[in-house]
Amino acid sequence: MPKTIWRGLLGVLVLLALWQGTAAVGFVRPEYYPSATRVLAEAAYLLAQPSFLYEVAVTLASMFAGLVLASLVAIPLGCLLGTSAVAYRMTTLLVETMRPIPALALAPLAILLFGLSNIATVALVVWTTSWPILINSIYGMHQVDPVAWETGRSFRMTRAAIVLRVALPSAAPFIATGIRVSLGIALAVTVAAEMIAGSGNGLGGWIVEASSGGSLLPVYAAALVVGILGFLLNRIVEWGERRLFPWHESQRREVRS
Amino acid sequence: MKAGEPVLVVEDLTYAYRTQEGMLEAIAGLSFAVAEGEFVSIVGPSGSGKTTLLKVVAGLLRATGGRVLVSGRPLSGEVPPEVALVFQDYARSLFPWLNIRANVAFPLQAKRLPRPEVERLSAESLEAVGLAAFARRYPWELSGGMQQRVAIARALACRPRLLLMDEPFASVDAQTRADLEDLVLRVHEAFGTTILFVTHDIDESVYLADRVLVLSPHPARLLRDAAVHLPRPRDQVETREHPDFVHLRAEIASLIRRPRAVAERVESP
Numbered sequence: 001m002p003k004t005i006w007r008g009l010l011g012v013l014v015l016l017a018l019w020q021g022t023a024a025v026g027f028v029r030p031e032y033y034p035s036a037t038r039v040l041a042e043a044a045y046l047l048a049q050p051s052f053l054y055e056v057a058v059t060l061a062s063m064f065a066g067l068v069l070a071s072l073v074a075i076p077l078g079c080l081l082g083t084s085a086v087a088y089r090m091t092t093l094l095v096e097t098m099r100p101i102p103a104l105a106l107a108p109l110a111i112l113l114f115g116l117s118n119i120a121t122v123a124l125v126v127w128t129t130s131w132p133i134l135i136n137s138i139y140g141m142h143q144v145d146p147v148a149w150e151t152g153r154s155f156r157m158t159r160a161a162i163v164l165r166v167a168l169p170s171a172a173p174f175i176a177t178g179i180r181v182s183l184g185i186a187l188a189v190t191v192a193a194e195m196i197a198g199s200g201n202g203l204g205g206w207i208v209e210a211s212s213g214g215s216l217l218p219v220y221a222a223a224l225v226v227g228i229l230g231f232l233l234n235r236i237v238e239w240g241e242r243r244l245f246p247w248h249e250s251q252r253r254e255v256r257s
Numbered sequence: 258m259k260a261g262e263p264v265l266v267v268e269d270l271t272y273a274y275r276t277q278e279g280m281l282e283a284i285a286g287l288s289f290a291v292a293e294g295e296f297v298s299i300v301g302p303s304g305s306g307k308t309t310l311l312k313v314v315a316g317l318l319r320a321t322g323g324r325v326l327v328s329g330r331p332l333s334g335e336v337p338p339e340v341a342l343v344f345q346d347y348a349r350s351l352f353p354w355l356n357i358r359a360n361v362a363f364p365l366q367a368k369r370l371p372r373p374e375v376e377r378l379s380a381e382s383l384e385a386v387g388l389a390a391f392a393r394r395y396p397w398e399l400s401g402g403m404q405q406r407v408a409i410a411r412a413l414a415c416r417p418r419l420l421l422m423d424e425p426f427a428s429v430d431a432q433t434r435a436d437l438e439d440l441v442l443r444v445h446e447a448f449g450t451t452i453l454f455v456t457h458d459i460d461e462s463v464y465l466a467d468r469v470l471v472l473s474p475h476p477a478r479l480l481r482d483a484a485v486h487l488p489r490p491r492d493q494v495e496t497r498e499h500p501d502f503v504h505l506r507a508e509i510a511s512l513i514r515r516p517r518a519v520a521e522r523v524e525s526p
Binding site: 161245 | 346352
């Protein structure tokens, strides 16, 4: 484990060094291309400002609200489509067509429905995150072992009981993957949505305001903060997956024969 | 359910399924009965429809002809409450997200039994298969033989009247298989469960049973319903040397091989 951390850090350090180096040469004006050290310093400064931290909290809240709403819709729907061949056939074309539509293309619609607001932001996050969760839920249900199904039937369980107590736990690691994947996109979409459909708050709103100033330094610093947030969130979800699904093959380190 | 009535009656059972070439008959008119407490083996070559037969008897598949009566009642499209199954593929049948105790207790919870009852029945079942110490472990932490023992404990937890076992020891090594065979015999003795045991292993079918049903290769027909008069308790070494064992085993082996010889004679001009 430590080895991979060192290798990862090395990559980051190399990037930072390149950044610092190219900035120092001065091809681009420092207001538009500040050096790595200045950006890091600015980021550290911002993270100590309550007003900035508040916007970070707003963004995270919108993101989680969107994720939770998306899960509430996509997971049950995925369970249904994953266990009913008829329902799946009826909807698969629809899903394949709607899924590639980027949230930001729907921003005007969101603004129309909800005005420039946090709700519009959340709506766009719900749109974006629903698809990976839905598709992974369907896939997870398809992966449920037929022997496990038969075992449930041999216990005289109703179909609903089998879906809830056998299929769903079995599919849970796949569903979690869907959530982790959408988490990565969710943060980016939340910030972008705040920039064009939000009411001026959150990190997106903050970036828009900061970019109208003379220097791009705060914008770079905010972007860095977003990146770090995304990294941390991903790590947390992975940790959660390890805690929740130690029994899944992907988590087990050794299997006795 | 009258006293003395057979636990299982199979009358003229046929099972056919649709393939690209048309209807394929897997079972062609099987009839037999199993009395309370009997241990009956079903033996036949691979692909002879043994597993299909077991699934029809269990109620997982619907017969296309004839009927099946469990405790005197005809099957109604679902598994009867007094029936429990042990599948061949234990690794795929046990639930990996539950520990051993929870796996064994699972069907009891599906029946909505009260908590203390569930605890007692699952503890006793685990005890009966010798895995009481592993209650908190997870299936993947156990060897294949132990996992199959958990599957057996889980089937026993409901105290079934009829236990159906589908080639349960086909996926374990010979040593483990011998241990598991003796375990099943002990369980049969202790719980008095009626057992229908499907296997492709002729030795195993004779060693375990009171009666052996010999199936022909597909489509499955009953070639022989042989009573086994070997003394109980059975012993892996002594019983297998017993002249009756050797004789019956040879008889069944030639029965299973003979249909192929008949087919060859018919095919050649």
